[in-house]
Amino acid sequence: MELFAPRFQGKPWVDGMEVIHAYLLPRAGIDDELLALAHAFRPALLAYPIDPAYPAQAGDPGELHVTIEMVADAPTAEIGREEQQTLVNALHKELADVASFDTEVGPPIGNIAGAVLDVWPDDRAVALQERVRAAIRTTRGDAALQHVGGRLHMSLGYSYDSASSDSLNSRLRAITPRRAPLHVDTLHLLNVRFAIAPDTGGWRMTWEPLAEIPLGGG
Secondary structure, three states: OOOOOOEEOOEEOOOOOEEEEEEEOOOOOOOHHHHHHHHHHHHHHHOOOEEEOOOOOOOOOOOOEEEEEEOOOOOHHHOOHHHHHHHHHHHHHHHOOOOOEEEEEEEEEEEOOEEEEEEOOOHHHHHHHHHHHHHHHHHHOHHHOOOOOOOOEEEEEEEOOOOOHHHHHHHHHOOOOOOEEEEEOEEEEEEEEEEEOOOOOOEEEEEEEEEEEEHHHO
C-alpha cells in the first residue's frame, strides 16, 4: 500500500475541499452483521498505517461507505442550494422504480489505498449506479461524471504511509467470517470533505448529509 491521495478532476485534492457524493451506507440495527465483521478487522488495520473509517465502538458505522458516484464538475461551494435541490429531485425521479435489495460485501482486501470489502453480487448495485449517473448527467451534464472508482467496494480505511499489502492480506485472511450482507434501500447524498489529519499526516474523510433518497419512491 501507499499513501492514499484523493483526487478531483484528475488533480490532487485541495486540503479541506468539499464535494458532493452519492453513497450507500451501512446502518446500525439493519446491517449489524456487517458492522460486527468490520470491527473484527479493525485490529488488523491498526497494525498497519491505515486510518480506519470507523471508530473503536462496536456497531458504530463511522464513515464506512460504498461510493456510487461523485458530482465532479464543481466542488460543493460552487453548487448552489437550488442546483442541489434539482439534483435531489432528479434522483428521486430516477430511483422511484428501483426496488430495494440485499447484497454482500467481502472478503477484505488490502490494496494500494488501504483496505476494502468488494461488493458481490454487484449486478443490482451497478444497475443502481447507472440510474444515479443518469440523474447526475441529466442535471449537470457529462462533465459531472469524471470519477473513476473501479469495482464497487466498501472502504474500511485509507493508508497514510507505505507498507506491505501482502502481509496485511495474510492477517485479514485469518479472520472469519469473510463476508456479510448489506441491505440497500436508500441512496445518501453527502457533502464529503477530505482534509489532512493532524495525528497521522494522511487524508481523513468527514461528511455532512444533504439528502436521503429512498429506493422505490418510499
